[in-house]
Each structure stands twice: as C-alpha cells, then as structure tokens.
Amino acid sequence: MKSILACTLTAGMFAAGFVHAAELVVKVNDVRTPKGQLLMAVFDSAEAWDGKFEAVAKQALEASAGEVDFRFAGLAPGRYAVSVMHDENGNHKLDSNLIGMPVEGYGFSNDPQVMRKATFEEAAFDLGADNATIELHLR
C-alpha cells in the first residue's frame, strides 16, 4: 500500500512538471505518397484516445514519401499512445469509402495487427524521463 501511494505521488510530480520532461521522436515509415499532410496526435489515456478528452499533443507535417519524423517536447513520463493519419487531400479527416474502409494511410504506435482503429491498450507504450524514439508504419 505504501509503495502504491509513493508511485502515485511520483506520477503526480512528473505531471506537474517538477522533473525533467522527455522528448519523444516518432518515426513514421512507409508514407506512400508525398501528397498532403501527416496529422499525428499523442494521447495519455483510453478516454482521450476515444475522443472524450483532448490529445496531449498534436502536430501536422508535410508528407514526403518514405519516412517522416515527428518530435514532441515536454512530455511528462507516463503511458501514451500515438495515432497518425495521412490527410492526402487536405480535408482534415481520414477518408473512407462507402463501406467504411479507410482509403488514406493511418497508423498507431506498436503497429498492432488489426484492420480497425486500435485500442489505447494495443497502442500504448511507456515513456520514461529520458528522451525516446519509437517507430511506426503507416498502413
């Protein structure tokens, strides 16, 4: 019990920014076309992932075929999940066809092998106090 309390306190301190915050680099591979932008969001909870709260960070970068690197500074240590979509036509959404199949690129941290939106747990990873780099593949 004592240790759980200590952990909670520590987590609270990190969140409040008392300690050094990490930079997260997310390498996005397999960008199929240089058209449009890649839109990435970083979430810190399943609720945020499911749209009930804001993402903790968002970024848009011009697409270039192959690899695009995102950098997020100042993230407190914790559990995060990243989603990215390739907005080829600039309409700010992931286009899908009449039957609901996505027709633009998308991806999640951990590259879960699912043909649907991944869950927060499937995409979640731990970020410590140090800088970290993760890779994911656009599908």
Add this chain to the structure above:
Amino acid sequence: MNRRRFLLNALAGASALALAPSLLRARSLPSIAEAFASGLEANPWMAGWKSVAAESFGPGPATVEGRIPAELAGTLYRNGPALYERAGQRYEHWFDGDGMLHAWRLDQSGVSHQARMVATAKYRREQRAGRFVVPAAGTAIEGAEAIRNNDDMNTANTSVLCLGDRVFALWEAGSAIELSPEDLATLGPVTWRDELAAAPFSAHPLRDRDGSIWNFGSLDMLGGKGLLIWHLDSDGSLKEVATLTDGQPGYLHSFAMSERHLVFVLTPYRMREGKAFFERLRFAADLPCRVAVVAKDALAAPRWFDVDFGMVYHFADAFEQGREIVVRASRHGNPVAARSPFAAAMRGEVAAEEDPVELVELRIDLAGGSVRWDETGIRGTEFPTVDARATRPRQSRIYAPVRQGRALAPYPNAIASIDVHRGRMNVHRYGDEIMAEEHVFVAKPGSHRAGQGWLLGTLFDPVRGRSGLAVLDAEHLDAGPLASAWLPFMFPLGFHGAFRWDA
C-alpha cells in the same frame, strides 16, 4: 505452493515437453514447401500448383498444329494464381497465389503468348521484402504486417474483364486492377466512383444484352453485411450501385443473370478461430442458402427465398420460363473440401477423397415462392462457360472441362458440350496426361444461332512440360481441335479468361 517450488515444477514441465517424442517428430516434419517438392517429384501433374519460375514470359511464338480459323483474330486473356512461395514459405490455399495475366494472341500468322505478374501493391511490397508479409485469404502468414484495407491484400488472380479497349485483372474482394492490353503492364486499381475506392468488385461480372456489365462485391468477407451490386456501362462508367443486405452471413463467388433478373445464392457459413478468412470459414450445411432475386430495374426491392444448403463457386446460365427462373450451376458435394479446392495438391499430397461437383438446376418459382435444386446427374463440370446468346434451355450448351477415362491427374482431361435439356453430351478427350482448363466461347462473326462459335481452352501437359491452347469448333467438339498451340515451357494452372477481338 511457494514460489521456488512453482519455478522448479515449471522448469520440469518445460524439459518434459522439450523431450516429448511428439515434439521431436514435429520438429523434423518437412515444411509445406518441402512436402510439395517431394510430392511433385512423385506426381509430375502437381506442377499445375508449382510456384511460377519467372516474373514474365515472352512475348514469344507458340508452335501451332492445325489451322487457326480465318475469321478468328484476337487475344485470349487468362488469369490465375501463379506465385505460391517466397523465402521457403508456401501458401496452403490455391486462391492465395499472386495473379499472373496471360495473353494468347491468335490470327492467321499464328499464335503468340505473353505473361506478366500483376504488379499489385501486395506483389510489389513482397518483392521488396523478399518474403510474404501481407495477410492472405487462405494461409496464416507469421509476422504479417498491418494493412490499410482489403486492397492491400488484392492478388488480382482470378479472372479478366475486357471492357472496350480496357483490360482488368479481377479478384474476389477488392478493386479491379487495370493492365495495358498491349504489354500487360499494370496500370493500377480502378476507382469507378470516388466513394467506392477499394470496394470489392468480384471476379465474375456478367455482360447484359445492351453491353452493360453487372457485378457484385461481397461485404461479408470484409466484416460487413450483404453485398454491393454494380452496374457499369459498356464504356466503363458507373451507372448504378446498390447494396443488398441479409441477416445471415453468406458466401458467394459468382452470380447468375436471366433476362430481367440477377440471382445471388448466399451459402451460409460460420467463422472459427484462426487468422486467414478461408482458414476460419466453415460452410454451415445445417442451414439453408439464402437466394436473392433482384429485378434489374428495381435493385432496391430484392425478393428473398430459402433453399436447401448447396455450395456453388460457378454458375453457368439462367432462363426465365413464365414465372420460373432456372439457373444452371456447378455444385460442390463436399462442403468441407469446397472450402479449399485442391488443398492436398497444394501440400504435395494426393487427396484421399475428392470434392464431387455436379451440374444442377436451381429452380426458382416466383409465383409460388419455392426454390429447389434439381440434379442432372452430370458430374465433374467445374469452370462452366456458355454462349450468352441462348435465350432458352433448349438452345443452351454448357461447355465444361470433364474427366473421361484414364487420367494422370485428378483433373479434367477432356472438354464437353453439354445439352442439359436433351441430356446429351459431346466430348473431346485430350488424353491421359493432359489437364484441361476453362474453355471460353467465342461467337463466329456474323453468326446468330446460339452455339455457333469456337471454344478457346488452355491445356497443361506435365509430361512434356508444356502449356498450350486449343481452338475447337463448339458445335463439333468430337472432331477434336481445329488448332493447338504449344509453348516450350509450362506455368501453373489458371482460373478464368476472356476473349477480345482485334480492333
């Protein structure tokens, strides 16, 4: 139990397992690729399921025996799965192989052949990777990468559609892939309308009398419900698209068309645990098939019927007789085996039992609301084709490869013209060692009577190591081929083709 005891037990368990004889045996079992290689050595006919040796063939001449009819000038495009192995992994399901498109060009100067792998997104991705990395329809791929949608799995391996000047390689669950009719270079997937990108456009479109094209795409296979109905103009523009939904999951590979109706027979299935679609699928022989009859001028108002379970890949023709629709089809008798045709050959094994196929008539009584299967007693008729000009059963002949007499392979060795109405059959038997594939009907220019034309059928000769093409007079099959054209090499058996006249 204390932690130390548990750990010891666990380790003991692990070592016992490691030494279990069954596991030792399992480790020494050959891979499917190795099993196929040794099966092929003992059974040369299994070369029909051997992974293709080259990315392309030709163009090059074939050696012609006999004479090509003077009026016959055009190209038979053929498609089929061809690439079954990469990096030691072999697909287990016939339908998984990447598609190769073949062009057999015929005229008075002779016959030439050319073939190229369809450069789908899947094929290009796996060429780069040097191994299978995309999930397959019938084989679990270890370490498969995530995919965007169904088109990332598209092998474009099933059939061909010729529409005006355009040629498309078709698959069951994704976009039509357009190729250059001249050099077979892949142009890419076709989007008939923006919001229909990647929507399934199945492999058996049917041409109506006005030249327009009807087709469907199964949504069940993609985790949805029901199917899409497509109607394209003869110029390739989309006229109409509609959805047809039903509560019960149903599999269908093709459909039938009569003068005023489209007929869809949905075979019930259940899904088990597993990775690949055909690995998980079990046809539910305890449930009835659902039959949708859709008037061509009222796509939104289908009539639904139940009929006893039956599993059909291919329909032949359909006729309206008063208030009855009669549909001819090749029905598979073994729903377990039908899930994966020639699965044994894919593993290099000789099947212990076959999947009997029978030509049947599906009789739909639109007035009384009942549907039944009628058996014709004619067996072994997969890959049926017809002359679509026939308007009555008495005019119709169904052309199907059949097996007659001794055969080296558990595969057709003959071509039959079947008059179901009169219960007659006219056959040409190619020989013990020849494997006969689909024969496409080509109407003679200027002819009007149904049946006046030629059959163009591909052949596989595993004994002499050659692939070929036969041209027969459709009304005189028993006279044998008017011409045969043979290549000095062979490539795997294919599925379906379409003929395009020279301009």
